Amino acid sequence: MREDARLAFPVDRLPPELSAEDAAEFLEICARIQEGLADIEAGKVLDEDEAFAEIQRMIDGKAE
Numbered sequence: 001m002r003e004d005a006r007l008a009f010p011v012d013r014l015p016p017e018l019s020a021e022d023a024a025e026f027l028e029i030c031a032r033i034q035e036g037l038a039d040i041e042a043g044k045v046l047d048e049d050e051a052f053a054e055i056q057r058m059i060d061g062k063a064e
Contacts, residue, residue, distance in 0.1 A: 011023070014026070
C-alpha cells in the first residue's frame with residue numbers, strides 16, 4: 001500500500017467491522033480516485049478515439 005493512501009479518508013469514518021485488509025483496499029481505491037480526478041483537472045485524459053486506439057494497441061501486443 002502506498003504511504004499517502006492512508007491519508008485519503010479519515011480512518012474514524014470507516015465502519016468498525018471493516019477488516020484491516022478491507023480498510024487498506026478501500027483507502028487505496030480512494031487514493032486512486034483522487035489521482036484520477038487530479039489527472040482530469042490537469043488535462044491528462046484521452047478522448048474516446050485515443051482510448052480505443054490504446055486498448056487496441058494493448059490487445060495487439062504493441063503497448064508501450
